Amino acid sequence: MTEDKVLLEPTIGWILLALFSALWIGLGIYWGKRNRNFEDHALAGRNVGLALASATAAATWITSNTTMLAPQFALQLGVWGMLAYSMAAFGLILFAPLAGRIRQLMPHGYTSGDFFRLRYGRTAWGIFLVFTLFYSLTWLVSMAMAGGILLEALAGIDYVWGMTVILAVCVIYTMRGGLAAVIGTDFIQSLIILIGIVVVGFAVLRNVSVEQIHADLAANKPALIDVLFPAALMAIFNNLLFGLGEVFHNNVWWSRAFAFREGVGTKAFLIGGLVWLPIPVAAGFIALASGVLGVGVPSPDMVGPLVIANVLGDLGAIAIFIVVFCSLASSIDSLLAATSDLITEDVYRRLIQPAATPERLKSMAQWITLALGLGTWAVCVPRIGTLASVLFFAGPLVGSMIWPIVTGLYWRRASSTGAVGGMLLGAGAGLIAYFQIGWFVASTIGTAVSMAWVLGAASLSKERFDWNRLKEA
Numbered sequence: 001m002t003e004d005k006v007l008l009e010p011t012i013g014w015i016l017l018a019l020f021s022a023l024w025i026g027l028g029i030y031w032g033k034r035n036r037n038f039e040d041h042a043l044a045g046r047n048v049g050l051a052l053a054s055a056t057a058a059a060t061w062i063t064s065n066t067t068m069l070a071p072q073f074a075l076q077l078g079v080w081g082m083l084a085y086s087m088a089a090f091g092l093i094l095f096a097p098l099a100g101r102i103r104q105l106m107p108h109g110y111t112s113g114d115f116f117r118l119r120y121g122r123t124a125w126g127i128f129l130v131f132t133l134f135y136s137l138t139w140l141v142s143m144a145m146a147g148g149i150l151l152e153a154l155a156g157i158d159y160v161w162g163m164t165v166i167l168a169v170c171v172i173y174t175m176r177g178g179l180a181a182v183i184g185t186d187f188i189q190s191l192i193i194l195i196g197i198v199v200v201g202f203a204v205l206r207n208v209s210v211e212q213i214h215a216d217l218a219a220n221k222p223a224l225i226d227v228l229f230p231a232a233l234m235a236i237f238n239n240l241l242f243g244l245g246e247v248f249h250n251n252v253w254w255s256r257a258f259a260f261r262e263g264v265g266t267k268a269f270l271i272g273g274l275v276w277l278p279i280p281v282a283a284g285f286i287a288l289a290s291g292v293l294g295v296g297v298p299s300p301d302m303v304g305p306l307v308i309a310n311v312l313g314d315l316g317a318i319a320i321f322i323v324v325f326c327s328l329a330s331s332i333d334s335l336l337a338a339t340s341d342l343i344t345e346d347v348y349r350r351l352i353q354p355a356a357t358p359e360r361l362k363s364m365a366q367w368i369t370l371a372l373g374l375g376t377w378a379v380c381v382p383r384i385g386t387l388a389s390v391l392f393f394a395g396p397l398v399g400s401m402i403w404p405i406v407t408g409l410y411w412r413r414a415s416s417t418g419a420v421g422g423m424l425l426g427a428g429a430g431l432i433a434y435f436q437i438g439w440f441v442a443s444t445i446g447t448a449v450s451m452a453w454v455l456g457a458a459s460l461s462k463e464r465f466d467w468n469r470l471k472e473a
Contacts, residue, residue, distance in 0.1 A: 009314075020325055024170075025173045040178065042345075042365060054272050055190040056334070058275040058276050069085065082287075082288075083236065085239055087240035095269050097266055111346055112249060120416045123420055138394040144376050147167065154321055166329070167380075176366075182337050189329060242399060255337070286307050293311065339368075396429070402450065403422055418456075
């Protein structure tokens with residue numbers, strides 16, 4: 001993007017980037033002083049209260065993808081598209097009872113990998129680790145891409161430079177502060193994000209009415225307001241299941257279930273989901289106003305920042321910069337921390353160095369965080385596709401893990417055969433659908449196939465799992 005087309009002076013963009021980078025790194029160093037061992041670093045002492053817990057649940061789920069991909073959904077799939085993205089809120093809402101169950105069954109657990117290892121055995125555990133680590137890298141890539149796209153679209157800062165700086169900042173303060181720093185910064189970031197979304201929404205409504213938007217869409221893009229738009233209707237179910245799979249399996253959320261104070265997890269995830277629910281709708285509405293406002297959109301994933309900056313000028317560009325930077329940081333840091341802890345606990349500790357001390361595990365988690373950041377950067381340098389194509393490729397994998405987790409937490413008859421077959425068959429069928437039909441049905445098909453196998457295997461199983469096996473010290 002050439003400098004004469006950008007909506008914010010590059011100098012202002014660099015100043016904002018420097019200020020927020022210094023703030024988050026400083027907070028990470030401050031909170032990191034409290035960490036003495038791996039449990040402090042990974043789980044913040046297992047004593048996080050309701051206010052911080054609710055804020056980190058909401059802020060982590062308000063990713064840069066929410067503020068940039070939800071408008072892309074609306075631009076491509078219309079009204080149903082932005083509603084489809086909001087369905088991901090049910091991932092947090094329905095994880096709320098699971099969080100309480102997880103804390104009850106696994107009072108000494110560290111990761112979601114601990115559950116698969118103890119509940120289903122090493123084969124299912126290995127498949128789970130491959131799937132969840134692949135998804136984690138995909139999520140990291142999509143968010144790092146979003147950071148570079150944001151800076152390029154608004155301030156003309158080169159994509160690679162912008163992506164590099166944002167990713168480096170998150171790596172530095174996550175390495176130093178662990179989950180305590182992640183949760184603390186999430187609290188601040190969630191307040192900034194919510195205030196910013198409300199202000200921007202009212203600003204857009206002051207410049208264009210709902211009636212004008214409807215008339216423009218009816219004249220120029222009638223499919224976007226068609227209540228029977230097939231791809232959009234399928235996207236609703238696909239995104240609902242994708243959201244469930246994202247939350248149910250990922251160590252980002254399991255680590256919080258272990259870190260929240262006893263009795264807090266269920267309330268925190270419910271509040272976080274309800275707070276998140278209207279945000280994609282507000283972000284999507286912005287994209288539907290682009291036609292009335294005459295905003296040129298060179299790429300669908302740039303529509304949100306461009307519309308806001310067009311309406312509010314420099315102030316709008318600064319506002320969206322701050323909101324998306326905070327949403328980006330609140331998710332990248334969470335994913336870096338949770339993924340490094342998963343590798344430290346499930347790979348390094350369980351397979352390589354069982355006798356490692358808590359202090360050694362903490363050090364290893366920090367180095368793994370750095371390695372994850374470098375790996376993500378290497379993948380992001382050659383920009384690959386749009387945010388949707390990058391993120392939803394992992395949809396069949398996460399969808400295939402929903403039923404092994406749910407049945408494994410509540411049903412003694414859930415078996416290793418069901419978990420292994422459900423993950424492999426569900427992921428395979430979903431990926432075939434992804435390439436043969438489209439991303440908007442891949443998670444749905446993958447989840448359906450996995451469900452059929454898992455429930456069928458459990459109904460035929462003679463196993464009766466002993467829940468005490470999950471209370472590993």
